[in-house]
């Protein structure tokens with residue numbers, strides 16, 4: 249899922265300080281799972297902002313809501329009767345949700361309330377780790393199910409580099425060397441022969457290098 | 471190995487001589503004379519001079535320009551090229567540019583992560599990795615083709631090198647990885663600095679057993695230690711360098727003012743010892759900011775005068 | 781503003797501190813009367829928003845009192861509560877309220893004397909901090925400045 253972290257309160261205060269009616273919109277999708285932008289976080293942010301502006305003696309109406317998903321017009325539509333009431337919206341969805349909300353209500357000021365970080369997994373509550381960079385042409389079949397693009401700091405396709413030490417990456421001993429993981433897994437799977445085959449340069453056109461991407465699935469469209 | 475390029479390094483190796491290469495690190499400014507001064511110190515003692523490419527991700531005068539300066543001085547440069555900072559368009563373009571000046575040795579590297587350098591906030595490119603850069607140079611040289619398919623006539627005559635680090639982990643893949651680079655087209659290898667002799671010899675033996683030393687010329691990497699502090703720093707702080715305790719002890723065992731001499735002596739002993747090893751085809755001396763010691767090391771190691779080729 | 785009488789709220793776990801408060805009463809131990817106790821099944825039930833809303837509604841100080849660490853009836857409820865208290869303290873510090881208006885205590889059902897002591901400590905602390913900036917702002921404002929929306 250998409251992983252995000254709440255923006256520092258100071259930053260959000262600074263974004264909304266010139267308004268008097270602000271709506272905070274959460275998302276019940278990914279950001280709820282990583283506890284960055286679900287209904288609970290919306291309520292905490294709302295209350296924190298009210299406390300801040302109250303003690304600062306500034307009038308500020310803050311309302312709170314959360315949508316099933318902000319990356320879907322159908323759910324965004326649910327705001328249509330009330331959104332005009334607000335001068336600005338703070339969206340706690342991932343970057344996709346923030347943008348789609350702004351797109352749907354394109355004359356409304358919409359600010360992001362979280363920093364969207366990566367696609368990853370939950371290692372434990374409060375600990376999330378990146379796993380995929382959406383390169384658009386998955387090569388996991390050849391790399392023991394471990395992604396060298398997301399998990400090697402130099403996204404090498406013929407790793408590991410000379411900096412791999414005791415299973416850790418040269419960048420930082422907190423990072424597992426992706427290629428050590430790949431090697432270990434290929435060994436378990438009895439696929440070490442794949443390791444010696446030089447991997448050709450990758451076609452990055454399906455990655456973000458090809459420009460903003462779009463999927464059109466004719467088989468799904470009406 | 472039949473020599474295919476005008477590279478003097480290639481000819482030296484083909485003639486069966488132990489080759490000697492060294493390196494100069496370009497300055498962190500546009501003062502090109504620094505390169506010339508450093509090269510001047512070592513030029514009669516080495517067959518070719520590597521120029522590092524923004525090593526440890528610190529921005530420096532570019533490797534290609536420095537190589538051109540060396541070439542204009544009549545020296546034989548080895549263009550080090552990392553894939554960290556340039557995509558395949560820029561890399562291939564630089565290879566054309568280098569070849570247009572008659573630069574005919576290239577060392578294909580991935581490069582350190584930018585996090586180590588003076589611009590940790592920079593984007594990194596890594597469009598290719600070192601192995602793919604080797605493939606690319608070979609494609610350009612042997613097939614007169616770019617990765618994108620464009621065919622061209624004047625082919626860059628590059629003697630292709632790569633790095634190998636026998637001391638990185640996991641050890642058991644270090645020879646397969648060498649094999650991979652050889653399969654991609656590497657013709658010479660310059661190794662990481664060697665301090666752990668036993669491990670290095672084991673790596674070399676495994677490479678020999680697979681016949682790799684027949685297919686690629688391995689130049690052993692030697693870096694003289696300036697003092698015990700450097701030994702400790704390399705041991706503890708530099709990823710992928712293996713400095714055994716004995717070496718730290720040996721460096722620390724002599725008084726401070728004699729440590730530099732001890733470091734030189736150690737380097738010479740290492741060369742003497744490795745000269746006897748089957749599969750070692752030469753030495754790559756990386757005297758970091760200590761280029762003036764290269765002549766002494768080469769001489770005392772019995773590698774001077776350098777053989778003349780006609 | 782007359783003499784400042786702190787409004788203090790205590791979220792007390794039914795297994796320990798609530799019973800301890802009872803015991804303190806039975807033992808006729810003195811502790812400040814204007815500490816309002818809210819009985820919760822476990823301090824793990826107390827969420828960030830409850831603490832924040834209490835401050836919005838005019839609390840000058842809040843104490844959360846759970847079982848001794850390792851003795852939570854629901855294993856880790858009191859540990860979660862401590863973490864949440866720490867998070868809210870950090871928020872308070874960033875929005876112009878003092879984090880010290882909030883405190884977490886741990887005690888067992890038999891510690892009636894400790895409950896009284898803890899209540900006095902909290903009272904003294906809040907007295908020192910003075911009225912919550914929220915209450916000050918409300919009193920100085922001519923009109924209500926907060927409309928807590930649903």
Ligand code: SF4
Pocket residue numbers: 379380381382383384385386387388395396397398
């Ligand atoms: S190969 Fe591409 S799609 Fe597959 S996990 Fe890696 S980045 Fe994601």
Ligand code: SF4
Pocket residue numbers: 399400401402403404407408409410411412413416417418419424425426427428
């Ligand atoms: S140490 Fe491993 S993960 Fe880090 S850059 Fe090198 S190969 Fe990639």
